Amino acid sequence: MQGVKKQHLPQKICITCNRPFTWRKKWAAVWDDVKYCSEKCRRNKDAR
Helix, strand or coil, rough: CCCHHHHHCEEECCCCCEEECCCCHHHCCCCCCCCCHHHHHHHHHCCC
């Protein structure tokens, strides 16, 4: 993903807060498994 502008990065919708979030370098190896935009949303996944 090097050299890609921010507006062209892949996006997903967080299943907790329903907000869009973009690809991050630390998620490169596990992007298909990422469901939450943040640690806070992951911790509060049952409080929808």
